[in-house]
Amino acid sequence: MHRELVLSAFEKAKKEVKEATGVTMSITGLAKKISDYMMNECHFQYHEKSLRNKYNKAMKGEDVALKSSVANCLCCYLGFENYSDFIIEKNNREIPTQPTEIIPAESLVTQMKVKKETASMGEKLKIVIQKNKITLIFYWSVFLMNLGLYILHQNM
Structure with a gap:
């Protein structure tokens, strides 16, 4: 779920910069913007290079691991009270509209x-x-x- 959190934070930053300036900012610039927010609002220092690396991992589809303080601060940036509120909101939006495929347990065991x-x-x-x-x-x-x-x- 941290992957979605990082991607959402960068998407929000991209949208804010685009609305304010009309220009699309680089990933490094977006990471700097988010890092500055974390320092000013959460009083928590997290370098833009670390954010950029997490974003790049998330874009590749890899799992992203964040410390709870970083996750909570990113959630505040997105307008949530904390990480658990982000998860609840994310789960409420992801109610499947189509039936999901049921895979027999034996098939999963053989795949593993x-x-x-x-x-x-x-x-x-x-x-x-x-x-x-x-x-x-x-x-x-x-x-x-x-x-x-x-x-x-x-x-x-």
Whole structure:
């Protein structure tokens, strides 16, 4: 839902600038406008580069993760009291007008298995490394310290 929040904030900023100046502002300019609002109204500093990066991820269709304070401030920018009001309003507007497709649970399970099986060994290793980065760094440094101490002890 953070993805929709970021896209909505940028859309509002784009509309405001277009109405005020008649010119379409760049994404960086829009991010600066939103960042300035966050600083002035919410007394919360969030850099325009971070906003721009979140916007670019959202435009690619990727999930966007925001801290609760950032999400609440963006909601205030959009005219909501807080993030929960934004979610309630968004859900009320998204009532389906057409029946949705019902997919059997067995089909979903087989789709998930196929996705898991198609991941290559390199992709799996990359995921393990990303999830355990700190642990791996810790063990690697302990190993190097022990190796250094062993070599020092051998030379003495």
